[in-house]
Amino acid sequence: MTTRIWTAALAVIGDEILSGRTQDKNVAQIAAWLNVQGIRLAEVRIVPDKTDAIVEAVNILRARNDYLFTTGGIGPTHDDITVDAIAAALGVGVEYHPKALAVLERYYTDRGGLTDARKRMARVPEGSDLIENRMSGAPGIRLGNIFIMAGVPHITAGMLDALTGTLEGGLPVLSRTIGCWVPESEVADLLGAVERAHEGVAIGSYPFFRDGRVGANFVVRATDAALLDACIAELTERLEADGRIVIADGI
Amino acid sequence: MTTRIWTAALAVIGDEILSGRTQDKNVAQIAAWLNVQGIRLAEVRIVPDKTDAIVEAVNILRARNDYLFTTGGIGPTHDDITVDAIAAALGVGVEYHPKALAVLERYYTDRGGLTDARKRMARVPEGSDLIENRMSGAPGIRLGNIFIMAGVPHITAGMLDALTGTLEGGLPVLSRTIGCWVPESEVADLLGAVERAHEGVAIGSYPFFRDGRVGANFVVRATDAALLDACIAELTERLEADGRIVIADGI
Numbered sequence: 001m002t003t004r005i006w007t008a009a010l011a012v013i014g015d016e017i018l019s020g021r022t023q024d025k026n027v028a029q030i031a032a033w034l035n036v037q038g039i040r041l042a043e044v045r046i047v048p049d050k051t052d053a054i055v056e057a058v059n060i061l062r063a064r065n066d067y068l069f070t071t072g073g074i075g076p077t078h079d080d081i082t083v084d085a086i087a088a089a090l091g092v093g094v095e096y097h098p099k100a101l102a103v104l105e106r107y108y109t110d111r112g113g114l115t116d117a118r119k120r121m122a123r124v125p126e127g128s129d130l131i132e133n134r135m136s137g138a139p140g141i142r143l144g145n146i147f148i149m150a151g152v153p154h155i156t157a158g159m160l161d162a163l164t165g166t167l168e169g170g171l172p173v174l175s176r177t178i179g180c181w182v183p184e185s186e187v188a189d190l191l192g193a194v195e196r197a198h199e200g201v202a203i204g205s206y207p208f209f210r211d212g213r214v215g216a217n218f219v220v221r222a223t224d225a226a227l228l229d230a231c232i233a234e235l236t237e238r239l240e241a242d243g244r245i246v247i248a249d250g251i
Numbered sequence: 252m253t254t255r256i257w258t259a260a261l262a263v264i265g266d267e268i269l270s271g272r273t274q275d276k277n278v279a280q281i282a283a284w285l286n287v288q289g290i291r292l293a294e295v296r297i298v299p300d301k302t303d304a305i306v307e308a309v310n311i312l313r314a315r316n317d318y319l320f321t322t323g324g325i326g327p328t329h330d331d332i333t334v335d336a337i338a339a340a341l342g343v344g345v346e347y348h349p350k351a352l353a354v355l356e357r358y359y360t361d362r363g364g365l366t367d368a369r370k371r372m373a374r375v376p377e378g379s380d381l382i383e384n385r386m387s388g389a390p391g392i393r394l395g396n397i398f399i400m401a402g403v404p405h406i407t408a409g410m411l412d413a414l415t416g417t418l419e420g421g422l423p424v425l426s427r428t429i430g431c432w433v434p435e436s437e438v439a440d441l442l443g444a445v446e447r448a449h450e451g452v453a454i455g456s457y458p459f460f461r462d463g464r465v466g467a468n469f470v471v472r473a474t475d476a477a478l479l480d481a482c483i484a485e486l487t488e489r490l491e492a493d494g495r496i497v498i499a500d501g502i
Contacts, residue, residue: 017282019472042299048293185366189367204267205328
């Protein structure tokens with residue numbers, strides 16, 4: 001069975017990530033959410049708050065993936081340039097979205113009113129729709145296959161929640177994990193052989209050091225549940241035949 | 252005064268990051284380390300364990316930055332393809348590095364010996380030097396302006412430590428932070444005006460929600476300490492004139 005694979009890219013926009021000041025949380029959060037939608041996160045770029053860098057990333061990533069998500073740079077301050085940069089990438093203008101203005105007007109009624117700076121958050125590339133923001137005022141933006149999201153992770157989470165089930169995807173990628181207290185180098189050949197014997201699965205090996213001991217988790221990924229189970233069964237059997245103690249669901 | 256700006260790019264290699272299974276820690280760690288070396292992290296790409304994707308990222312990033320760092324994919328298992336992919340990107344062969352073999356031989360003497368899988372970790376693109384691994388066996392690799400590092404963050408940290416002070420850089424980017432319990436949208440114009448009044452500084456605004464209140468930290472960055480201090484002083488003064496309570500060193 002051949003199944004179309006749906007892919008997404010993510011552009012993380014923000015000097016604060018590149019300076020090391022802020023630990024990104026959106027890559028992992030969006031990746032996990034996409035898996036459930038049957039969409040694979042194929043590539044990520046982290047770019048500074050600079051128009052040229054954003055334009056370059058947006059234009060290549062949107063062209064070669066089914067979807068492009070961006071995070072960051074949609075607030076009210078001078079360093080929030082994502083909307084203008086994406087409009088420039090698409091060659092369209094920027095307009096105030098009437099519904100976004102209404103949402104912000106309502107949100108700021110008891111919070112000091114809708115100032116000019118706050119109005120900036122209602123600016124969208126021409127022709128955009130909104131993504132509901134369930135956590136605070138300013139909405140996200142959808143234009144074609146581009147989804148423009150907040151940078152603050154819990155606001156992003158609310159926007160993802162609003163999008164759940166609305167994007168066309170393929171079969172979700174399923175995964176199962178087993179672990180051994182073993183240096184991965186001792187079972188490297190075995191892992192490669194089991195992967196080659198099961199077309200359509202990928203086995204990742206993730207070593208760690210914990211409590212003074214080395215171990216590794218082996219993550220098997222596939223879209224077909226029966227194939228996944230068969231691969232896990234063979235991998236477990238071969239590890240045990242090799243004298244290893246296999247810990248179900250990983251360490 | 253015009254100062255040459257030194258830039259680095261980072262390619263994070265690994266399906267485990269793109270699947271959301273593993274939270275990347277290397278972007279923030281390498282960014283912070285580079286700042287101290289006087290090198291700016293200009294861009295990051297996260298790519299899967301696929302040769303084509305690695306080759307594309309490596310060739311563009313090494314060409315347009317002073318340095319390229321990579322993390323991940325240098326272990327002993329079948330999914331560790333970074334060395335081969337980078338050799339392919341550069342159009343060179345792969346060879347065993349004699350010193351790496353000696354290091355691994357010694358490291359594995361009491362750990363079951365140097366198997367073929369483990370020997371894989373001594374493979375380098377032709378002409379490479381090694382980066383000392385202070386945490387475990389397999390070394391990192393340096394070839395020209397490319398630094399090939401481990402994916403496991405504490406091993407990467409040890410490799411960075413070994414490189415400290417060895418890379419040519421410019422003036423370190425200095426930063427100072429102040430904070431206010433204020434929605435950033437209320438001071439957006441003020442921030443923009445202060446930034447425009449101080450050429451050579453960048454002001455980032457980072458809002459947050461904590462204990463049921465909204466606040467923001469304002470991070471001022473510059474390579475010139477006097478300019479940085481002057482900007483912080485004016486920003487503080489104008490925020491206080493605007494009736495805000497400014498918290499030194501941020502919230």
